[in-house]
Each structure stands twice: as structure tokens, then as C-alpha cells.
Amino acid sequence: MSKHVNIKRGLDIKLDGVAEKVTSESSSNVFALxxxxxxxxxxxxxLKEGAKVEAGSPIFFDKDKPEVQxxxxxxxxxxxxxxxxxxxxxxxxxSSDNASSYKKFSPKSGSREEVxxxxxxxxxxxxxxxxxxxxxxxPKDKPKSIFVTGFNTEPxxxxxxYALYGxxxxxxxxxxxxxxxxxxxxxxxxxxxxxxxxxFKSAKGVTTNTFSGxxxxxxxxxxxxxxxxxxxxxxxxxxxxxxxxxxxxxxNTGKFDLSRLVALAGxxxxxPKYVKTIAGAQVSSITNGNIDNDNARVISGGVLTGTxxxxxxxxxxxxxxxxxxxxxxxxxxxGWLTPGTNKFSMSxxxxxxxxxxxxxxxxxxxxxxxxxxxxxNQYEQVFPMDIYPVQLIKSxxxxxxxxxxxxxxxxxxxxxxxxxxxxxxxxxEVQDIIRTTLDKAIIDLG
Numbered sequence: 001m002s003k004h005v006n007i008k009r010g011l012d013i014k015l016d017g018v019a020e021k022v023t024s025e026s027s028s029n030v031f032a033l034x035x036x037x038x039x040x041x042x043x044x045x046x047l048k049e050g051a052k053v054e055a056g057s058p059i060f061f062d063k064d065k066p067e068v069q070x071x072x073x074x075x076x077x078x079x080x081x082x083x084x085x086x087x088x089x090x091x092x093x094x095s096s097d098n099a100s101s102y103k104k105f106s107p108k109s110g111s112r113e114e115v116x117x118x119x120x121x122x123x124x125x126x127x128x129x130x131x132x133x134x135x136x137x138x139p140k141d142k143p144k145s146i147f148v149t150g151f152n153t154e155p156x157x158x159x160x161x162y163a164l165y166g167x168x169x170x171x172x173x174x175x176x177x178x179x180x181x182x183x184x185x186x187x188x189x190x191x192x193x194x195x196x197x198x199x200f201k202s203a204k205g206v207t208t209n210t211f212s213g214x215x216x217x218x219x220x221x222x223x224x225x226x227x228x229x230x231x232x233x234x235x236x237x238x239x240x241x242x243x244x245x246x247x248x249x250x251x252n253t254g255k256f257d258l259s260r261l262v263a264l265a266g267x268x269x270x271x272p273k274y275v276k277t278i279a280g281a282q283v284s285s286i287t288n289g290n291i292d293n294d295n296a297r298v299i300s301g302g303v304l305t306g307t308x309x310x311x312x313x314x315x316x317x318x319x320x321x322x323x324x325x326x327x328x329x330x331x332x333x334x335g336w337l338t339p340g341t342n343k344f345s346m347s348x349x350x351x352x353x354x355x356x357x358x359x360x361x362x363x364x365x366x367x368x369x370x371x372x373x374x375x376x377n378q379y380e381q382v383f384p385m386d387i388y389p390v391q392l393i394k395s396x397x398x399x400x401x402x403x404x405x406x407x408x409x410x411x412x413x414x415x416x417x418x419x420x421x422x423x424x425x426x427x428x429e430v431q432d433i434i435r436t437t438l439d440k441a442i443i444d445l446g
Contacts, residue, residue: 004192005226007213009384011346011419013155014359015303017324019263019272021162026277027098028285031074032091032314033059038070038126039435040135040442043089051078056103056123056256059092067139071123073258073280075101091314094280105254115180124250126317127243128181131224131236132445133438134413143237145184145228148175150200150241151191151211153218154302154418158263158320160241161197163274167245168199174248179205181237189223200241216384221416225385230410242320262286262315266303266324267361268296275322277315283322284311291324297364299323304418305431328365346381346423370427382419387412389420393430396437401444409441 035043042063047053053076058069072094079095105122108114116139119125130137137143150160164171178186185207190200192210201208209227211217220238230236239247242260249257258279265272268291275286283298291298291311299306301319315322343350344360379389387408395403414431421430 002207002209003227004210004212005217005223007211007217007222007226007384009381010153010214010216011382011423012153012214013344013362013422014357015155015267015325016359016361017266017269017272018156018359019158019265019274021159021274023261023274023276026275026281026285026288028277028281029096029098030079030282031072031076031094031096031278031280032282033070033072033094033280034091034314034316035060035070035089036091037317038062038136040133040439041068041070041126043070045081045089045092047078049078049081052076053078053094054101054103055258056105058123059094060089062136065120065138065140067117067120068125068136069121069123070126071103071256073256073278075099102255102257105250105256107251107254109177109180109251112180115177118251119177119247122250123256124247127239127247129238131221131230131238131413132410133442135438135442137235137237141235143182143184143235146178146182146186146237146239147220147224147227148178148186148188148206148239148241148244149218149220149223150188151195151218152240152302152321153191153194153215154304154415155215156263156265156321156323157302158261158274161195161200163261163263163320164199164241164245165197167249170248170252171199171241171245172203172248173252174244174246175203175206177247177251178239178244187223187227189220189227191217213384216416216419219413219416221411221413222384225387225411229386232405232410234410240318243318258317260320262319263321264290264324265321266291266299267363268292268324268326279315279317279319281315282311283309283313283315286315286322287311287324295327295329296324297327299325302418304422305415326361326363328363330365332365332367346378366427368425368427371425373426373428376425378423378425379420382423383417385411385416389417393417393420393428393433396433399437399440401441404437404441405445409437413438 107118392407
């Protein structure tokens with residue numbers, strides 16, 4: 001049965017540089033497939049430098065789940081394999097031939113087993129993630145339900161209504177495919193006021209739930225917590241609307257097509273807009289001279305949860321936003337004493353609270369230093385899940401498995417704590433604490 005959930009705790013951060021709904025094309029000569037995008041995956045290469053590939057050619061597989069392939073986003077030649085400490089594979093660079101040559105697939109959608117085999121073979125499977133642990137789903141599991149989030153609420157992120165416009169058939173096909181993977185049903189979650197597209201509102205074969213309220217109402221973890229919380233021993237699979245549409249496109253066309261509209265946004269972008277590109281593209285092809293490079297931070301993903309990559313970096317597999325904001329590498333003496341009409345604050349510390357509709361050109365400055373973890377009740381004001389966030393984080397720091405289980409570690413992901421990190425007086429890197437703990441817990445609880 002469909003539900004409506006009104007999220008009261010949270011925070012909408014209004015930032016300058018929202019992407020205007022106009023689109024331009026981009027062309028990248030180099031793409032990267034990054035194993036680091038896929039949490040919990042141990043890559044094993046199947047091709048070497050110099051190998052010729054088509055879009056959809058397998059580049060590596062997961063050592064623990066060898067049936068899951070990770071494929072080239074474009075046709076061309078493997079240019080370089082970049083490694084880090086202990087020869088860990090960081091990036092596989094592919095020089096594009098701009099020929100758009102696709103490997104031919106014949107996806108089968110008859111039975112659950114056929115669907116899983118097609119998704120794994122084609123490189124589409126990594127779009128499906130799981131809770132607990134926020135890692136790529138295990139194709140041998142059977143989830144109690146699948147959750148699809150149809151909207152973003154993180155500041156400056158892509159509007160799926162615009163980015164997926166006209167792809168109704170692919171989105172519906174993707175939902176039909178997902179319905180074959182679970183007996184518990186597919187939950188499609190949309191925002192009551194912000195979602196306008198009929199593609200979402202008229203979706204068939206799913207339970208459509210509506211949400212209202214501020215960020216993080218678009219986070220799939222918040223949606224799970226309010227609709228169908230996870231208990232010990234249960235598994236829920238999750239995707240966003242972009243992943244569903246890409247899967248649907250694959251089953252409709254037989255092509256491994258990772259093309260997408262990306263929002264180029266942020267205060268350092270000259271003309272914020274949408275850019276058509278392909279996952280793994282070099283970020284400089286997306287920014288393409290459209291940013292002020294002076295002291296800028298370039299992020300693949302959202303401003304709260306993305307990864308700093310620079311213009312020479314590459315668009316992440318799951319990302320549909322490139323954010324560019326000012327670096328905050330300066331010192332502001334007695335900044336907290338100034339009137340601060342241009343300073344954002346959740347509380348009424350600055351006079352800016354008198355202008356609730358104002359947007360801000362925020363930078364990365366922490367406005368303080370790391371200090372002791374104190375009880376301020378700040379986390380509870382922005383954390384809308386039925387979980388005690390401070391107690392959970394403390395149990396993570398102590399790595400108390402019993403308390404972590406009791407406090408809800410199975411339901412959370414780092415993104416659910418992004419706002420806690422943003423408002424934190426102690427400057428605690430909460431997302432990193434959660435991710436590190438989940439990685440350890442996979443071994444002990446998984």
C-alpha cells in the first residue's frame with residue numbers, strides 16, 4: 001500500500017549555482033573505469049594495457065563474485081592502468097575512438113535467473129546496491145524489497161525530472177525488470193511537491209510512495225527507514241532513477257549505454273547548466289572552460305557527499321552532478337563575531353536568518369578546528385531516521401558490534417550523515433566514520 005511520509009527534521013541548504021535547465025553536448029577523449037566507485041569489490045583484470053575494447057567489453061570482474069562484470073563505457077583502447085599502494089587498481093583509462101561501437105548483447109528477461117545473468121554479464125549489475133553495508137548487491141541474495149528513489153534533495157544535484165525527460169519507456173522497462181528480482185515488491189519514492197514528471201507519477205507495477213520535507217528526504221536510506229525498516233538478517237536492494245533507466249535502456253536496446261545528462265553546478269561555474277556526457281568522462285570535458293579555475297574545488301557528485309577529483313579527474317559511475325565551489329583555504333579572525341548577513345547558519349547565530357529565501361556562495365572552510373565530540377543536539381535536528389545518530393557514531397568509534405546492531409547500523413550509509421557532518425560544531429568527519437565502520441562490519445557481521 002502506498003504511503004505518504006512528511007519529513008520534518010532535515011535542512012535545505014540554498015546554494016548559488018543551480019544548473020539551468022538547458023543542455024549542451026560534451027566530448028571526452030579519455031574515460032576511466034574506477035574500481036574505487038564500487039564499494040566492497042576486489043577487481044581482477046581481464047584485459048591489459050593496449051587491448052581494444054567496445055562499449056560493454058568486460059574490463060574486470062569482482063574476485064568474490066566472478067559472475068559480475070565491469071565494462072568499458074566507450075569503445076577504444078585501454079591506455080593506462082593506474083595503481084596505488086600495494087598495487088591496488090585505482091583507475092583504468094580508456095582512450096576513446098569516438099566511434100561509439102557497442103558490444104552486442106541479447107538480454108533475457110524471462111525468469112529471475114535469466115535477468116540476473118543478463119545484468120551481471122552486461123555490467124549493469126553494479127547499479128544495484130544493498131542495505132545493510134551500502135555495497136554492491138550480491139546476486140545470490142533475494143531481497144525482501146527493492147527501493148528506488150526518484151528525486152534528489154542534496155543541494156545543486158541533478159533534477160531527475162529534467163535529466164531523464166523523454167525516457168519513460170526505459171524507466172518503466174527498468175522497473176519491470178526489477179520486479180522480477182524480489183517477491184516483496186518495488187517501492188518507487190517521489191517527492192509530493194517537487195516531482196512533476198508523469199514518468200514517475202504514472203509508473204506501473206510498483207508501489208509509489210510520496211515524501212515531503214527537506215533534505216535528506218531524497219536519500220533512499222531515509223525512505224527505507226520510514227517505509228520498511230531493515231531488521232537483522234534482512235536485505236533491501238536500492239537504486240536511483242538514473243540506474244533504473246539505464247538498466248531499462250539496456251533491456252530495450254541490448255546496448256551498454258552509460259550516457260546521461262549531468263548537472264554542472266556551483267558558485268564557481270560561470271553558466272550552470274546540464275551537459276550530455278558518458279559515465280567515466282574526464283571532468284574537463286564537462287566543465288569545458290565554463291568555470292572560474294581560481295581557487296576552485298571540483299567535485300564529482302553532490303557538494304555534501306561527492307568526491308574531489310579536479311578537472312583532470314573523471315565522472316563517477318553513479319554520479320549525475322559535477323559541483324564546483326570555492327576552496328576555503330583562508331583564516332577569518334573572529335569570524336563568529338561579525339554580523340554575518342552572508343553567512344549560512346542552521347541556528348539564529350547570524351542575521352542571515354532574517355532572509356530565509358536567500359541563497360549562499362559557500363566555500364569549503366570549516367570555520368573552526370576539530371575538537372572534542374560534545375552533545376549539542378545538532379545531529380538530531382537534521383537526522384530524520386528513527387535512530388539515535390550520536391549514540392550510533394560513538395558505538396562505531398568504539399566498534400561495539402552489539403550496540404551498533406541495536407542502534408541501527410544495518411540501515412545507514414555515509415550519505416545519511418552528510419547533514420550531521422555539515423552542521424557539526426566539533427568538525428567530526430562523520431561520513432568517514434560510518435564508511436570505515438561498515439567496511440569492518442562486513443567482515444564481522446556480513
